Structure formats: structure tokens, C-alpha cells
Amino acid sequence: MTHATSLGLDSRKLAFWTFIGSECLLFGSLISTYLIYKGKSLVGPYPPEILDIPFTSFSTFDLLMSSLWMVLALAAVQRGDMKWAKVWLFGTALGGLIFLGGQVYEFSSFVHEGLTLQRNIFGATFFVLTGCHGAHVTVGVIWLLTLWVRALQGKLGPEHAMTVEITGLYWHFVDVVWIVIFTLVYLIQ
Amino acid sequence: MSASATGLRSWLTTTDHKRIGLLYFWTAFVFFLVGGLEALVIRAQLAGPNGTLVSAEAFNQLFTMHATTMVFLALMPLTAAFFNYIVPLQIGARDVAFPRLNAFSYWVFLLGGLFMNASFLFGAAPDGGWFGYANLTSKQYSPGLNIDFWLLGLQILGIASLAAGFNFIVTILNLRAPGLKMMRLPVFTWMVLVTQFLIITAFPVITVALVLLMFDRFFGTSFYLPAGGGNPVLWQHLFWIFGHPEVYILILPAMGIVSEVLPTFSRKPLFGYTVVVYSGVLIGFMGWGVWSHHMFSVGLGPIADSFFAATTLLIAIPTGVKIFNWIATLWGGQIRFAAAMKFALGFIAMFIIGGLSGVSHAAPPADLQQTDTYYVVAHIHYVLFGGTVFGLFAGMYYWWPKMTGRLLDERLGNWHFWLTFIGMNLAFFPMHFIGLLGMPRRIYTYGPELGVSTMNLVSTIGAFLIGIAALIFVYNMWRTRRHGAVAGDDPWGGATLEWSISSPPPPHNFDVIPTVASRLPRWSATQLKAIPEGAETAAPVHVPAGSWWPLIAASSLPIMATGAIGRMLPVVLAGVAILIVGIYRWAYEPFEA
Numbered sequence: 001m002t003h004a005t006s007l008g009l010d011s012r013k014l015a016f017w018t019f020i021g022s023e024c025l026l027f028g029s030l031i032s033t034y035l036i037y038k039g040k041s042l043v044g045p046y047p048p049e050i051l052d053i054p055f056t057s058f059s060t061f062d063l064l065m066s067s068l069w070m071v072l073a074l075a076a077v078q079r080g081d082m083k084w085a086k087v088w089l090f091g092t093a094l095g096g097l098i099f100l101g102g103q104v105y106e107f108s109s110f111v112h113e114g115l116t117l118q119r120n121i122f123g124a125t126f127f128v129l130t131g132c133h134g135a136h137v138t139v140g141v142i143w144l145l146t147l148w149v150r151a152l153q154g155k156l157g158p159e160h161a162m163t164v165e166i167t168g169l170y171w172h173f174v175d176v177v178w179i180v181i182f183t184l185v186y187l188i189q
Numbered sequence: 190m191s192a193s194a195t196g197l198r199s200w201l202t203t204t205d206h207k208r209i210g211l212l213y214f215w216t217a218f219v220f221f222l223v224g225g226l227e228a229l230v231i232r233a234q235l236a237g238p239n240g241t242l243v244s245a246e247a248f249n250q251l252f253t254m255h256a257t258t259m260v261f262l263a264l265m266p267l268t269a270a271f272f273n274y275i276v277p278l279q280i281g282a283r284d285v286a287f288p289r290l291n292a293f294s295y296w297v298f299l300l301g302g303l304f305m306n307a308s309f310l311f312g313a314a315p316d317g318g319w320f321g322y323a324n325l326t327s328k329q330y331s332p333g334l335n336i337d338f339w340l341l342g343l344q345i346l347g348i349a350s351l352a353a354g355f356n357f358i359v360t361i362l363n364l365r366a367p368g369l370k371m372m373r374l375p376v377f378t379w380m381v382l383v384t385q386f387l388i389i390t391a392f393p394v395i396t397v398a399l400v401l402l403m404f405d406r407f408f409g410t411s412f413y414l415p416a417g418g419g420n421p422v423l424w425q426h427l428f429w430i431f432g433h434p435e436v437y438i439l440i441l442p443a444m445g446i447v448s449e450v451l452p453t454f455s456r457k458p459l460f461g462y463t464v465v466v467y468s469g470v471l472i473g474f475m476g477w478g479v480w481s482h483h484m485f486s487v488g489l490g491p492i493a494d495s496f497f498a499a500t501t502l503l504i505a506i507p508t509g510v511k512i513f514n515w516i517a518t519l520w521g522g523q524i525r526f527a528a529a530m531k532f533a534l535g536f537i538a539m540f541i542i543g544g545l546s547g548v549s550h551a552a553p554p555a556d557l558q559q560t561d562t563y564y565v566v567a568h569i570h571y572v573l574f575g576g577t578v579f580g581l582f583a584g585m586y587y588w589w590p591k592m593t594g595r596l597l598d599e600r601l602g603n604w605h606f607w608l609t610f611i612g613m614n615l616a617f618f619p620m621h622f623i624g625l626l627g628m629p630r631r632i633y634t635y636g637p638e639l640g641v642s643t644m645n646l647v648s649t650i651g652a653f654l655i656g657i658a659a660l661i662f663v664y665n666m667w668r669t670r671r672h673g674a675v676a677g678d679d680p681w682g683g684a685t686l687e688w689s690i691s692s693p694p695p696p697h698n699f700d701v702i703p704t705v706a707s708r709l710p711r712w713s714a715t716q717l718k719a720i721p722e723g724a725e726t727a728a729p730v731h732v733p734a735g736s737w738w739p740l741i742a743a744s745s746l747p748i749m750a751t752g753a754i755g756r757m758l759p760v761v762l763a764g765v766a767i768l769i770v771g772i773y774r775w776a777y778e779p780f781e782a
Contacts, residue, residue: 005363026393121418124410
């Protein structure tokens, strides 16, 4: 499967780095849109009235921890320790699920407090930006659970370390994007 | 099933870059003719004052679909046809890095193009201009399906370009033959690489712009609506941050083709290879810093205007450097005026005119007089028709024998070139004056008192000459099926690797992957030479079987878009389900690339 490549880098990994570069522009545009429209809402609710920093800090911590578990999952796969690989793969996915649960709770409570997509420009930019990130987390969770199921079936081994590494690249990227969003949207109001 | 199999099934499941290249070529060429036909109707309407051939509404659809078709469905995919067919051959590879992803790109492009054009069946073709400025596109001013078709169709097409972008960057960086260092790459392949970087960075921005527009139209947000706190200028920024790199996405491949054709037909290496490559890279970078020159009339203030005026003037430098290098390549060469060469020379001449009028837009005070007039239409057609299309025609004459095994007829090619050349100058040169005299673009008619009637008639005559020339070219292509001279491996004496193998190449391209020792592997100081072969001996080459999953996964996108157009959530979800199944089956089917 692995041919010698001109750069000595795995082609899938290289492709994934170019994909991440592209994704930076996607999130960059969404974050810029959020920042450009900051303070431009004509009616409330406004960010300080509604954003719950302690709650989202917990979600952020959870997502950060899942990145650590992703690292441990990759290390386990690389050394062929499939028992722990299963544990950490599932743990990472669970971390993602908890984060998504938090986002569902957050979105529904915001809607409850009157912040919707249509209500004001803050609602529109906030939901589209964090919703796009949440969609990325969802894809990552499905991806991780797929690997976990393959591991349970005995179809994932050290020979698939590159697949797990690429999954990890995606997961860490999604995590880093969240750190940026958390800082710019929640912490710096 | 081997890759040399024939029949419909083998084409639907193909992952061979050469077949995908041909699919791109023919699909894009048909769209090119469709876009050209739209242009002819536009010109017929404008042939005289107070034209009544089409209504104002139909005219809006025609100019929107002419531009959208030419940019996204004709010119970009025609360049993609050459990326697909030629790049793996030029770098000594057996295929692209991800053959199935490549097939996926093609099918997404085809289906996205069909989706966009299906709007005609509903009498609701996009009508907000290819630039789709807010608030023309708002629900209030465009209540119909027109804009929905446009924004969904463009999102689909963006996915095709992005997938191809990742694929070709990896292919060029990672699949080069031994000894083919980056600074030995053919210039065409270099320009493709720069283009792909622009694609993967520019398309996410237009995707965001379109997604926000979609939210405005489907879910009632106010991203571009001042009444809800939004700002229509955001659309212009996002669109042109994409839109200006897009211009270079269209021209850099043509520059690459010309950089291959000129040396071959001058029998001289390209003058200043390194400088040409670095200029291309520099254009790629600088292409990101000029977008607001499309927005001088917005009133962004003197600082922004000055900045973007300066960057726009600067970007003319690497472009000018390239032109001098091409001219220096000709100097002292043994020039053969084959049709490919004529189009390459035409490219240089026409692109200089387009470049100069472009520089005249760079000064904001002058630009304010030119904005939204036919002067700008003249400019973009000199760079996109005189530039990109001429470059593409040069590439077609140059590589047609490699792709089909037969040469295009040179006498017909001569007619094709001169009619196109005269036609385009008749069609587009008067537009400079028409614009400066005050005729606005994108208006369905004009009055005789404006004093531009004669020049408009000349312009229309020129457009129809281009149409006749295109028919000659179609006949020429058709003719080569039986009557074209057999090309042999290398009809032109080309310097690069694609000429070292048979025409058309076998499914696996190279029996033995060549080892490359110079920039012009087939040229020595005195004569054509054989490529030194690698140490390995020719062994049976594994050619991957085809796959259905790229086509199936691609089909999910227009299904989702159709569901969205019809506001039918179950159809959208069905599309999502097909996509998920497609991705899983794709990921886990046995496929050895």
C-alpha cells in the first residue's frame, strides 16, 4: 500500500494537512464574520446577558481532555496495544459526545431565553459559527466510533496507525478551532 | 475489469486520470458551447438599440448564466481536463494520488453543472449576476428559485474543485519520478500546483459566503440585510476574497500551457525558468491582497483604496516579468507557426491588452469612471478570452495528439485561429469605447441617443465570428476521428515526459518509471534523446479496477440540493444517507491504487 513518495510523507497525511489548511480559511471566514458583526445587533439578547462562561469552560475542558485521550489512543495503536486503544478511542468519542451534549443544552437554553437565528445578528453569527464547529465535532465522533467498532471487530491494528493518526489530526484541529472560538466569542466579549 | 475495458460501465466507474481528463474535457467543452450560445443571444439582443429579442428578465438570466457557466463549468473544468490528463504524465506518475477522489471530483462537477442548468427547465435560471451581490439576492428582491439554484449549484461545484485541489497538490508534491526535483518540474505542472493552492484557500471563503446567503434565504437570518443588522458589503468582501484568486485560478494554468508551447515551437528552453516559476508563485500570493480593487466604488475610504491600488499595481510586475520571459524565449528561436503556437502568441498579445486595461482599473479615480461600464467587460474578456481561452486552445492543439493519437488539421486550425483572433478583437475592443462613452454593463438594451449603436453592431459581428470559428474547431475535432494524421509519440519534439510514451498512453502510462536528470528530459544540446530508464525492469503493472462509489457519493449532493430547492426535508436526508453509505463503502472497499 505505501509507495515511496517524493517528500517521504504519507500521501493521505499530506492530503489531510492541505485539507486542514483549507478548513482554516473556512473557519477564518466564519470567525471574521462573527467579529465584524460584533456589537451590531439591533435588539437583544446580547452576548453578556446570555453566554455562560463557567458552563462552556467545562465543555472546553472536556474537549481538551478528549484531545489527550486521542494522543493516548494513537500511542496505544502504534505499540499494538489494542486493549487500551479501544478504551482511549471510545473515551475520545465520549468526550466529543459530552461536548455535543453541552452544545445541545446550550443552544436550547439560548433559544429558551429568546436568542434564535433570526432574532438578531449575534444569534445568526453565533449559531452558524458554533453550529459549524459542532457539525465538525459530530463528524469526528462518528469517525472515532467507526474506528472503535473496527477495533472491537479486530479489524484495526498497528498497521492502521496512519489512519488513526489522521483521525487524530482532524480531532486536534477541531479542538484548536474551539479554543479560538471560546476565546474570541466567550472570553473576550 | 481492467482499465482498458470499454463500454458505459467502464466509464462510469473509471479511476484512470486520462479517462477522467477526457470526461472533464468533453463535459466542459459542451458547457463552453452552451455559455457561448448564451453570449451570442446577448450580443444579438444588443446588436442594435432598443433590442426586443429577449425580455429584461431573460437578459438577466443570460448574462448571469453566461458568466457562471464560463467560469465554473467551462474554463475551470477545461483547465482541470489538462491537469488530469497531462500532470501525471509530466511528472512520470501512473495516476494521481487518489484516483477515486479524482473520479468523485468529476462526477460532482458534472452533476453540479446539470443541477445549475436544470434551473432553465423551471424558467428560473440564476439572474443575480455571477457575482450575486447582496441585496439583489435577498428573498425580498429575488423571491423565486433562481438564486437558490445558483447558491446551491455553486456550493456543489466548490466541493468538486476542493477535492481536486487536495488531490493534485499531493500528486505533484509526492508522485514525482525519481530525480524530478521541484525546480525541474515543467512550468505547466508548477502553475497547476499554484492554482490548486489558490483553489483550496479561495473556495472555503465563497462557501462561507454562500452558506450565509443560504441561511438568509432559507432560515430567515440577516447576514446581508441591513434591516436586521447585517451589511451587504460583507458579501462583496467574501465574494472578492474568493473572486480575485479565482481570476488567477483561471489564468495561471493558461500561462503554464503557454510556457510549454512557446519553447517547443521555438526549439529553445523557456527563458528564465526560475523567474517564471517564482513569478507564478508570487502572483499566487499577491492574488490574495488585491480583492478590494473590485470594490472601489463602495467607498471604503482613502486608506483602503490606496492600499489596494498599490497592491494591484504591484501584481502587474510579476505578470509583466512573465511576458518578457515569453518574448525572450522567442528571441533567436526556430519558430514554427503551428496552430498551438499561433494561439500561444495570440495569448501574449491579447493578455498584454487585457493587462494594460487592468492596470487602468487599479487607480481608484479612473476606476470610478469605469466601474459597471462595458470598459470592464472589455477588460475581462481580453484576459479571460484573449488570455485563458487562447491558452486553452493552444493546449488543445498541443496535447490533442497525445490524448487521441491524431493531429488536428493545421489548415483548419489556421482558420480557427484567425477568425477567433479577428472576431475577439471586433467583439471586445469596441467595448472599451462603448464603456467610456457611458454604456452600463448588464442592461438589456440602450437608446440610439447614446451614440454606441454602430460599435455595438461591430461587437456583435465579432461575437458571431468567434461562434463560426468555434464551429470550425468542432469540425476539426470531429474530423480527426478518421482523417487526422497519426501523431506518433512525439509530433512536436516536446521536451517533457508526456512525449516519451505512446499516444494515447497505455492505461499505466509508463512501463518503467523514468529517472529524470534535467528540466528538459527529452532535449539535449543537439537532439531529442531517450529518457534514461530507472534501474527496475518492466514488470506487469497493476492497474486498479474501477469503483462505483465515487459516482454514488457524488450523486448525493444534487439530491440534497434538489431537496433543498423543493423544501423537502426527507429528500435532503435521503441524500445525506446516500453520502454516508457511499463514504463507508468507498473507505472499506478493496481498492489498491
